[in-house]
Amino acid sequence: METRSSVPINNEWDIVQARQLGRQISREMGFGHVDQARITTAISELARNIYLYANNGEITIEPIVNLGKKGLKITSRDKGPGIKDIRLVMQDGYTTSGGLGAGLPGVKRLMDIFKIDSTLEKGTNIVAIKWLR
Amino acid sequence: METRSSVPINNEWDIVQARQLGRQISREMGFGHVDQARITTAISELARNIYLYANNGEITIEPIVNLGKKGLKITSRDKGPGIKDIRLVMQDGYTTSGGLGAGLPGVKRLMDIFKIDSTLEKGTNIVAIKWLR
């Protein structure tokens, strides 16, 4: 459980690898069935963002413990073009979502902690944590 | 098929009668499975409105034909207190719906034709039609 695993994202099928890893770790950690599926979808969204906007990047998934609370931590890293206006991208109902409720705001709503750090021309780092209840 | 059937609404179990009638007529008319269920829910909403706000009233369900088009016509009649501000009640997302998407706007969205006529102290008449495609 102390292991931390990464999946490089270079093509669409790597998204499936990242999903698989997320499902497996969240199952091992004891997340319920629906939460496993939700976490998997969130990972899928992050990986898809890398694939679509940065071409290459990496998804890291690891179990963490904080003050006795167990959680799953997802890190998404890329060296893509970066996000120009984070406030706009994180805004709900922004046209990019098209009513899908997905994208970064969708991932944020699902997770307990969500941090984003992006620099133009340098890339984007996202950390998201879901606590095990 | 030329028959027109009415259910008086006086208590909650009459809502079930109205649903039953709606499901039966819509099935006989050839509506698909999901549409049968949707129409039934719409009837249920109208009947529930009578039960909650007017105490007594009547739901009439009849197959109609207009220019060769077959349709199901639902009429809801009551002599209750009437609706003070129809524009407000028909407005979407108005707090009464509470995100349920139900109520009169929900019924209107579902049906092809929706007419409402309400007079304070005299009651409310609603006619809603769904065409068979």
Added chain:
Amino acid sequence: MDYTIKLSQYERMLAQYIEQRDERALYKGQKFSRKMLEQHVSPEDVVSMHIEVVKRIIPHVDQKVMDSLEFLLEVMIGYGFAYREHQSLRTRQEQLDAEIDIAANIQKSLVEGEIPSGHGVDIGVISKPAKKMSGDYYHFVQDDHSISVAIADVVGKGIPAAMCMSMIKYAMDSLPDYRKQPGDVLSSLNHVVEQNIDPSMFITMFYGVYHADENIFSFASAGHEPGFFYNHKYDRFEELVAKGSVLGLRRHSNYTEYRLDIEPGDMIILLSDGVTECRTEKGFLERGEIADIIRSEMHSPAQRIVDQVYYNLEMLQDFVLRDDFTLIVLKF
């Protein structure tokens, strides 16, 4: 409500339906669905509950069936994301609505003033915004010798129109007293609008003054929807036509002043195009039809006339106003 309670409720209902297959159980299903929505339970949670209950109450379910349900759950996860966005949109919408309510109230308190009741003129006014905030504007001033009336319509609706409308109000308030002749008022306002308002925004306006001592109604119009003059002597409605370009179009505009002799029993009807552009099932309403409705109520007090016209047109349009609606009747 606790998850185990929901689950056992669902189990009871499902078991009842499987056993009896009656409408009563389905009605309970609908009520359950409502309760789940009230508690913001997302659709994938419902499917997940369904899976658990099926496992419990139907013995020896085919593995393929269980797998297929797993797959359905996966598809529903996407609907869960959309559902949570819905919740958050609703919250945002409620905030915006609250803001707009406040802004609309401020606007209302800006516009609403006393409706004059002197000089033997009976005045009725109704002004309803299509949305919460209005781009229509009206204003009365009464003094010892006259009653003046303004009606204006910002081209456009909603919040931006309402903001421009507030400006018109400040501009009207700061007009010097010696500029109160209809043509002068409009050319002063034209200047203010041209200088201060976004070039894409225009305002139409009608300004009239009833000179009680001379029984004369003088008026000018900046491209505003023409009103009606009810000529009592000939018992007919005439168009209150006046020419002039809309406010804000060019830097300097001049407005011709028109004059009408008023006799007892005459009426002046002023309106915004939201009244005449009332779209019904049969297409746009004719201006003549509006005159007809007014005629049928002509002997009532002015306020009742405007209320009745609004009530009739609201119903004809299925209670959807497509434009701000303002109607003023002056009965002499």
Added chain:
Amino acid sequence: MDYTIKLSQYERMLAQYIEQRDERALYKGQKFSRKMLEQHVSPEDVVSMHIEVVKRIIPHVDQKVMDSLEFLLEVMIGYGFAYREHQSLRTRQEQLDAEIDIAANIQKSLVEGEIPSGHGVDIGVISKPAKKMSGDYYHFVQDDHSISVAIADVVGKGIPAAMCMSMIKYAMDSLPDYRKQPGDVLSSLNHVVEQNIDPSMFITMFYGVYHADENIFSFASAGHEPGFFYNHKYDRFEELVAKGSVLGLRRHSNYTEYRLDIEPGDMIILLSDGVTECRTEKGFLERGEIADIIRSEMHSPAQRIVDQVYYNLEMLQDFVLRDDFTLIVLKF
């Protein structure tokens, strides 16, 4: 996409999953879900498709299983109603957003003017609304002998605050020239605000004039968040305190005028409380911390200083502004 095509897609995916039970099929399920949402297919339609496909591809399914799926469909109908409401809310939200965009643009064009660049003063300004429309306001006027600067904050946010802000702009524009001393300006505006604005609305304002010939900065404040004075000689930040009640509180208010001698290398920093009430993970930011950020950028051009402060505070707050944010730096 036609229903039969959707159905056969679903059939293929479901069959693949039942056979292989792998992540790839589930990923396809997610993509399918996205496609259904894009085409506004409601959740009960998905369940209905599922039922049809199960009947086709799993032989001899238990009647009880089919009944249970019927029941699930019934429950999902309620979610379909909520889903359609979501669609219609989105449309309404988009309309409102479009309106607010237009209104925000009108507002921006009202506020934005030239930033003075004369008299050896280097000026930087950043003003960001928390929502689309701002209740903060700033304004500069430069003439041959002076630069005057106003910064104001309507108590409240969003649309109503923005409407009041537009009023302040008209009131400022119509101030006579002989009333341009800080104390006088604030008492005139107080009168306008008291008379015209909703009693629940207040405005705080700071008004300052830099007299270039005498190297004096004179200022007055109507309850506005105090700015900073950077004293170059002692290399320290001092509070720019000035007393005075907020605009609109009482009919007549007087405002004391304060004076500061300015020397080369000094700075004046003006801000709205959106800058100081920046809430971070560790609680509110201290005013001293803002001074620290400014100090670290002090030798850059004024515009770069304000941009850097904004960038830093935006990040500290996780890119959520809780209040309109306005920061002005004057470098002498």
